[in-house]
Amino acid sequence: MHQKILILDFGGQYNQLIARRVREAHVYCEVKPYSISLEEIKKFAPAGIIFTGGPKSVYEKGATLCPPEIYSLGAPVLGICYGAQLMAYQLGGNVISAERREYGRTQVDFKTASPLFDGCPESAVVWMSHGVKIDKPPEGFEIVAKSEACPVAAMEDRQKDFYGLQFHPEVRHTQNGFKILKNFLYKVCGCAGDWQMAEYAKTAIEGIRRKAGGGKVLLALSGGVDSSVAAALFSKAVGKQLTCVFVDHGLMRKNEGDEIEAVFGGGDINFIRVNAGERFLARLKGVSEPERKRKIIGEEFIRVFEEEGKKIGSVDYLAQGTIYPDVIESGAGDAAVIKSHHNVGGLPDFVDFKEIIEPLRFLFKDEIRQLGRELGLPDFLVRRQPFPGPGLAIRIIGEVTEERLEILREADWIFREEIAKAGLDGEIHQYFAVLTNMRSVGVMGDERTYDYTLALRGVNTDDFMTADWARIPFDILEKISNRIVNEVPHINRIVYDITSKPPSTIEWE
Numbered sequence: 423m424h425q426k427i428l429i430l431d432f433g434g435q436y437n438q439l440i441a442r443r444v445r446e447a448h449v450y451c452e453v454k455p456y457s458i459s460l461e462e463i464k465k466f467a468p469a470g471i472i473f474t475g476g477p478k479s480v481y482e483k484g485a486t487l488c489p490p491e492i493y494s495l496g497a498p499v500l501g502i503c504y505g506a507q508l509m510a511y512q513l514g515g516n517v518i519s520a521e522r523r524e525y526g527r528t529q530v531d532f533k534t535a536s537p538l539f540d541g542c543p544e545s546a547v548v549w550m551s552h553g554v555k556i557d558k559p560p561e562g563f564e565i566v567a568k569s570e571a572c573p574v575a576a577m578e579d580r581q582k583d584f585y586g587l588q589f590h591p592e593v594r595h596t597q598n599g600f601k602i603l604k605n606f607l608y609k610v611c612g613c614a615g616d617w618q619m620a621e622y623a624k625t626a627i628e629g630i631r632r633k634a635g636g637g638k639v640l641l642a643l644s645g646g647v648d649s650s651v652a653a654a655l656f657s658k659a660v661g662k663q664l665t666c667v668f669v670d671h672g673l674m675r676k677n678e679g680d681e682i683e684a685v686f687g688g689g690d691i692n693f694i695r696v697n698a699g700e701r702f703l704a705r706l707k708g709v710s711e712p713e714r715k716r717k718i719i720g721e722e723f724i725r726v727f728e729e730e731g732k733k734i735g736s737v738d739y740l741a742q743g744t745i746y747p748d749v750i751e752s753g754a755g756d757a758a759v760i761k762s763h764h765n766v767g768g769l770p771d772f773v774d775f776k777e778i779i780e781p782l783r784f785l786f787k788d789e790i791r792q793l794g795r796e797l798g799l800p801d802f803l804v805r806r807q808p809f810p811g812p813g814l815a816i817r818i819i820g821e822v823t824e825e826r827l828e829i830l831r832e833a834d835w836i837f838r839e840e841i842a843k844a845g846l847d848g849e850i851h852q853y854f855a856v857l858t859n860m861r862s863v864g865v866m867g868d869e870r871t872y873d874y875t876l877a878l879r880g881v882n883t884d885d886f887m888t889a890d891w892a893r894i895p896f897d898i899l900e901k902i903s904n905r906i907v908n909e910v911p912h913i914n915r916i917v918y919d920i921t922s923k924p925p926s927t928i929e930w931e
């Protein structure tokens with residue numbers, strides 16, 4: 423029904439960003455590995471194809487090439503960075519090693535008669551990142567942009583609708599980058615830009631109904647954005663055939679378990695809350711090694727979930743809230759797998775299910791939030807910051823005990839409350855408290871104390887792969903620190919974490 427853009431993934435670091443920008447332009451797209459067959463491409467019937475960047479050179483042994491027949495499909499092609507070099511190489515142009523790597527902001531001059539640069543100024547700053555460059559475009563191509571170090575910063579064959587950009591339009595540092603991409607989508611590919619979330623919801627609900635038929639569906643609900651949106655979607659699609667199992671591992675933040683129950687427990691959804699806190703704590707007794715904690719929690723979660731599944735009996739389908747970044751990160755194209763997380767929502771097919779249904783697997787996080795709003799979920803759920811599957815257990819350094827959980831819950835609550843009061847809750851992407859296992863000497867009244875140090879962490883990030891520590895104003899930090907030390911027993915010192923990711927990670931364990 424909608425025009426679709428195919429993004430061929432050659433392993434570049436900004437590939438997800440390209441897909442996000444295309445979706446932001448209200449055009450549906452999918453990222454597929456460069457190695458997919460011509461048949462699959464034809465079946466996809468793209469209105470246009472985008473080749474991403476990639477780490478290899480076209481001349482390298484094992485270079486990532488696409489089938490040359492792609493240029494005869496009649497679909498417009500936009501090559502970005504490596505994608506442009508590949509296009510030049512495969513169509514008979516010349517690609518050479520640059521004398522020096524061109525990296526960072528670069529001034530480029532454009533021919534604005536090109537449909538790609540329509541409405542753009544004749545000179546602008548773009549983001550370059552390449553060590554190889556196009557020396558001579560293929561026959562039939564015209565050079566439509568150049569920089570000092572790069573004689574072919576952009577090329578086009580307008581007759582065939584082939585375009586190559588040596589720079590990265592998807593990166594925000596490129597001035598008018600989004601406009602250039604939109605020009606390709608609307609002016610070259612003729613996309614209408616009518617991809618809307620409401621329609622997605624409708625199609626997804628119909629799709630789920632078709633797939634599930636009259637079968638029973640089981641969903642592991644963590645209360646996070648992804649599984650909550652999946653629950654709302656499935657509930658609309660199959661109603662009472664769905665059962666949501668919320669395994670409360672006792673490692674949630676203050677009031678969180680009850681909040682989740684309040685949203686999902688009262689209405690039409692079959693909702694089971696399993697209070698398994700004691701069980702998890704028993705298994706975590708004496709354990710302080712982070713990876714062991716994660717493993718134990720992951721395993722125990724599966725066990726509880728499995729038991730519930732058996733109680734319900736003859737469940738046909740498992741519903742999962744897997745989202746697109748998870749799909750792309752688990753190894754499309756040649757991009758490196760960055761980190762595999764233990765996500766207690768992400769279950770292996772350990773029970774005999776007919777099938778796993780993942781209706782969110784083509785959506786990005788911001789689209790999931792939009793969909794959640796569309797489905798009528800409360801704002802606090804839709805805007806919820808990420809919370810790790812293993813919960814507070816990985817925010818307590820050392821052994822997890824009920825007493826230490828209580829300390830952390832209270833401190834974290836005050837932190838969040840004060841951030842909200844300061845109006846910063848919509849600005850800082852993730853913030854939380856960490857209970858360290860370090861104790862130090864303090865003085866309270868006239869008494870000596872010897873208590874725990876609590877760390878506060880706040881980060882801003884686009885994708886949670888990299889993050890910068892949040893610059894929370896000192897007076898707000900001071901207020902938070904005073905309140906926590908005064909109100910939470912056994913904390914006598916507060917520190918604020920000022921490391922970014924990398925080299926740190928967002929969570930402490």
Ligand code: XMP
Nearest residue numbers: 763764765808809810811812886927928929
């Ligand atoms: P790190 O600590 O790797 O965290 O920088 C990146 C983001 O992922 C979240 N996180 C997890 N989410 N299961 C999850 O569902 C996990 O095991 C897990 N560990 C970390 C973290 O909160 C941050 O947003």
